Amino acid sequence: MRIRRIDIENFRGVQKLSWAATPGRTFFTLIGPGDATKSTVLTAVERCLSDRWNIAFHDTDFYGGDVEKPIVIRVALGELSDDLMALDALGAYLCGIYPNGDLTHDPQEDNDPCVVIELRVGSDLEPEWLAHRPGDEESVPVKASLRAKFGTYRIDERVDAHLRWSRMSALGKLTQVRHGTKQTLTEANRAARKAVAEKVSPELAKLASEVQVQMEKIGSADFIELKPGLDLSLTNAQGNLALFDGPVPLMNFGLGTRRLAGAAAQRLANPGTALLLVDEVEYGLEPHRLVHLLWELRKEGAYAQVFVTTHSPTALQHLDAADLVMVRSAGGVTTMRPLDDPANLQSLLRGSPEAFLSRRIIVTEGKTEYGLVLGFLERWNDALPEGTAPSSALGVVAVEGNGGTRSATMASTLLEVGYEVTLLLDSDDPQANEKVPGVQAEGGVVVQWTDGNNTESAVCAELDVDGLTDFLSLAIDSADDPEAAEKSYLDQLVCAGAPKTPEPREVSSWLSADLDLEAARNIIATRAHEKSWFKMVAKGKALAKFILTSDHLAAGAVAGKLDELRAAIYEPRPVAEVAMVVPEVAAGADGD
């Protein structure tokens, strides 16, 4: 069973969402800035496919708190198992679905069968689960016992329940699957109550060791010996038999370990058929365990389908662009867009994973400008008037470009897949300059130094002789080894034509040696640029401080450009046209 389409109306922050999954894909990573409603999407799917008899809904679950507009969550499920396809299950309520997500009342010769499960909640707050078909006025209820066959599980902070043996938990289900009856469970519970861990039935002990193998495989932890034990933290009669590692209940392990254990238990209980929802997949995991988990989740045949959300650049670095779905929310309308196109996203993902987690991206000319922008952001954020959102809240992330034309191409690619992009560019490369109108046409904001300048020359062009002296001192002082830098930088300047003077760090001494100001600017700017004086984050940041505090630069071309950059970062841009984004691939095409 796999999700083919998701529609949400009036649930929490989502007034409206329609999304068609790329057919054949089994692993989806939802990414986007914090308010993009990714978790709401997972919660909606979980509730819609939940086998709970009842779920408590509150007024606050309605979009804008308006209970008069019902919550409607619809999930179209394809590739149904026989026990769901049967007439006494959902076999009389099949719809047809095209690869673009379009539904037909009956399945047609040229599309795939699916069933649309609808969760509907009106102002009475009573959830109803129905089999929906387009065009039908009445829908048929779908019982909890049937929904249990969807095998949908959410791994979140409430994962502990799955580490106990209870009716609904993964361990409980696994015991039933393996030993065919609830009897084993009941007996074991009874035995546990009587004599704590020592009287546990051999079946459960064996099962626990199987679970251990699986959990270790998924990278949960290196356990000593997993076995059932009595969890005294619960007072109810059911489900107080829990998984212990030696004397330690698994509940006492770290959240990451427990979450992994939950995922492993689901895989055992529903081999190849579980639909796993993992909110913030990186939560509680070190990078190496996270990477291992992603590898396990993406394995062919391990789960029917997996949806994760993440804010982790590490996670993104280890995923394919085609695994990603960009989630955006604007004015209540949520859009989900696959990032499986264009092909060059992949290298971008490896190089700048953090960009994909943002809303607004500043692509810089190079490393110097990357540090520069980070420095600007720190200072600008500090100086924001009360009540104004800092750049991080706006989902602004700076990424390091790799030279003019490549930075421009990166900007175009990111624009194409829906990010808001600002490009901070030198104007000294004619080939890069040629790409500027293209980026602008795609909606990008380009901030480019004037008059064929690069950053260093743009700054130097506005400095007088004292300014140049300060600039030179800044470069030397912010070097890793200022003493060595002083000598090598001054040598570099002499090679470039600076006169030898007794006080070479004083640019005024150069002018006394008959060099004009323009030449001095030129020598310093060229050397600073070519010899990468500021090409490190810390150095770029220092330059930012210099630029923002230097009196020479308070007005003029550079200041004008900074105003442009600042506006591009902090000011809202018009909301993009929102439409249902559907993959344009043939049915059954494999995304890999």
Add this chain to the structure above:
Amino acid sequence: MTDPLRETARGFAAALPASVEMPAGAGKTHLLSATVRELTEDGGRVLVLTHTNAGVHAIQKRLADFGVATRYRVSTITSFAFTLARAYPDLAEVRVPAIPNWSDSTIYIEAASRGSGSRHIREVLRSSFSHMLVDEYQDCSRSHHRLVTTLTDAIPTTGILGDPMQAIFGFADPLIPWAEVQEPFPDHDVPRLPWRWVGHNEALGAWLIDCREFLVPGFELDLSHGLPNGVSFRLSAADGQALRAACRTTGAAGDSVLVISGIRQEQTRATAAKLGGMYSTMEEIGGSFMQGHLAKLAECAPGDYADWLAGFIKASFCGHAGLDGPVRSKLSKGRTVSHYNREGLDEAMEALDRVVADPTLATLAAAMSTVGQAPALSLHSHEAWSEVQTAIRGAVAGGGQSELLLGELAKARDRIRHAGRSRRRRVVSRTLLVKGLEYDHVVIANASEVADACNLYVALSRARKTVTILGASPKLIVAETRIEPKLKKSK
């Protein structure tokens, strides 16, 4: 220890697709249920189709007796077809209402055939069922057969059970000849043991198995000799004396007796009337007689209720001669009649007067309860009388509008479709209505009315103990049984 029934069932299950020809009383439901048991025990999921709701209930009950609780679905062909057609209107190319109208059953069957041609529906069927068994296949029309063969594309291991000797044509659609059934479902031989007659009249049972060989069109059956113990022939004249005598003397107290008489329902009722209340008329499921009277009542002004009741009494009772012209004339003018001196009819006249005095459906229904107390009257159409009364009470309960009457009758007849007929000990009926039913004794009122092979076989095989055949001659040329509508109406 081997269980022969299990052996037979296993053999049939292994032979699928196949058909078995099972004579009446030879344990067909038993074999079917045992086969379902074998298949489900092996992990199969079985679809069982039959024709009538009574058949559905009989099979469900037998399966319960066998301890088969899950993994099967028993349905009538029509309601299964309705389910498919309703679920997939685009594929079925027809929109059917939420509540089925059973007179449209041919539409549902054809729609389901179209729907199950889709690869998706085949997949649904394949997911739902591993095997299919269809009972009473002799009653399948060509459109039923088309649906079943379409379903076998998804469920190839299908078994057919039926008895071509009991193929009596009653629907508008032609029946499927058994030879055509055996093409996709090759004949599978099973032991034919006359279970029904064990402990009753085993010689009759054996003779009925033999009958199947010689009851072929053109055969001259001589009823004057060679009949088994319990089967007898009596010459009868047109005056009906012999029939009355036979009906009076047949069967000990507590035995059930079936009189087979008439080709049409009115003839059957006339026979019941002649028998003076000893026997009761069996109504067909559709209930056209009751429908006719209730339709008239629904159109009556309340002032005419009493006269309507007089008319319905005359149609349902013997001994109603006193409800003559003058009485009807008064009633039709809304006047009372109990001042007339009609011997033995006082209670009926008083009941009529109560309706005259208070012409409501409630009073009418109440009056019907006391009519039968009149000593001169004897009811011969019990089923009709009680169903009509139930329908009127239903209409009263629903608000008293006479438009509700026909709907209430339909509800009552639907109950019979599901629960089966309430069994009366002595009934007059026709072969078409008694297929599948058993009686201790059968009286065939006129051999010439059941002269074709299938009707004759059905008539004879209803009896467990004795058969009494009346006729103008002991010689009977066996005719061919129709399985298609007549082109021209003959007498």
